[in-house]
Amino acid sequence: MHATREALLHRLSSGDKELSGEELAGSLGISRTAVWKHVHALQAEGLDIRAERGRGYRLYDDVLVASLLAERLAGLRIGSRCMLMPEVDSTNSELMRLATEEGGFAPDGTVLLAERQTRGRGRLQRNWLTTAQHSLAMSVLLRPPLAPTEVAQLPLLTAVAVQQALADLGPLRIKWPNDILCEGRKLAGILTEMRAEPGAVHAVVIGIGINVRAPEGGWPEALGNIAGDLSSVAGREVCRMDVATAVLRRLDALYNEYLAHGFEPIREAWWQAHAACGQSVRVHNGTTYIDGIAEALDTDGALLLRTSGGVQRIIAGDLELREKQ
Template identity: 35%
Template sequence: MSSTRHRLIQLLVDTAEKDAYISGQQLSDQLGISRTAVWKHMKDLEHDGFGVKAVPNKGYRIEQFPNTLSVNAIQWGLTTKWLGQSIIHKQTTTSTQFTAHEAAQSDAKHGTVVVANEQTAGRGRLNRKWQSTKDKGIWMSIILRPKILPHLAPQLTLLTACAIAKVLRTDTSVDAQIKWPNDILINGKKVVGILTEMQAEQDQIQYVIVGIGINVNHTDEDLNDPLTERATSLYQETGLTWSLVQIIHRILDVFEDMYEIYLKQGFKPIKILWEQHAYRMNQLIRVTTHHHSEDVQFCGIADDGALLIEQAGDVRKIYSAEIDWDEKQDVAAAHEYGPPTVNEASD
């Protein structure tokens, strides 16, 4: 988004909050553009679904907000300082991850967000298919350029899960739980997948891309594929239709706050929050390593993101194993978790 459009939207936000109007001349003066250019910007907003009211001798005000995604719709009312200040929007793309990689390699700045109405080749860990129904969910990738060592990058997956779980719990009142390392479940069914990929040198990260897929307004018909029998949506769980834009706003707000806490205080506060929302925390799970199975207690995560298990008072980390969370869940391979790279990721 251009700086002029960004400033225009901010002026209109401020005006709407005051329940007032702002004249075309005031917008022209403050933005340093012509009255004709102001009019064209307002028409662009109308095209994106904004209800723009123009009153002679008073000016403009926004009275209706769009229900569909666009750069303007997402930028409207976004209160973050750096996250999402640059937005790339696609009506349709193969994958927001692919688009984000292209942007990152073309020097897209830290905090750039890629959003699509539809993905035709959405993917998760190990290139598993992610069903991305048009206009029903949030398909989004965040470009980060963190000044942390590459081996700490998996912590960003866990941080993202915490941010989303917090938003779902506080804003939709669902009991969102994080299934190690990166799925979010409601009533044992997957509603969110997180895909983290990284481009790095030995001791320096060039960029990290955090991909987020959320089933929001999917109906039973949208999720009737056998591949999605363990999936759910916010609509299915609450019976309510949710604004994609408002959920994106909240996720970006909470993610930015948590990210800054992480940079200042390290991983400890994130670890505490993650464990508070962890699926089957302090319960028995079955772990299989080298053809040997044992029932152990899941007791948390280590600072490097590894699974912590306890048996007979002995706590140890798990990096490589098959985990049977319960009789209803698919077996998950713990060895799929590790430092994210361009070709190895977590969904």
């Protein structure tokens, strides 16, 4: 995006009142005529910016602004660099390219957001629906001092961060390994990918997809009984910038705690937030179904399932919550 237009959006997104052309011109270092031209250019791109006579300009859309997010995350590890792209195939794929190709210039803590993903994906290579101004698609780059075997702990940590950051909006729970649910509907998912060699991790990209509001016209039929969104849970319109800020701040705090104190505090927090803590579940591992009681999460992030034949360690699969027994 044109730098002046991003700065203009930054100013319009920073408050909940009209800003006069004179105020905007002064803060941006341009003329009032230039402000008018940039506003019209943004309106032509589909943004709902209204001019109220005698009061000024006001933005009514829920837009993402990289510079505003960077300002909100100033001084944190996560958010050391914030980028926004209008459309990508996948924020994970794009950020991994920036991290590993052409010298891998993207620093630790880089955040990439996109308004649209053409090939967004979740766990098990499933598609993830991303629609402009309705969902939040972002990825975080970490270059952690971990062994490759420890990276499996990071998506669990991220699930705790999302659940804790958004807990005030409703009774959010985690479903193993890292889905975020509310009353049985999926609100968010997490996908982690890494580049590593034996004994060394070069880059970890954590993708976070959050349904902030339902798409216009409602969810596709295949998702109608599965998907949910934060605005419906909260009973009010939820701002994507506020969601991104809260999640990334909490992720930064938990990641620093993890580096200092290890996985155990995170594991305990994850288990307390797990929707199936001590409940009857069914896990589909791709070939068979396993029924049992969700008993614990081990230090590697595997689910310990008590079955009729003893305790089984589940490292991958789909978990289905069953009726309490």
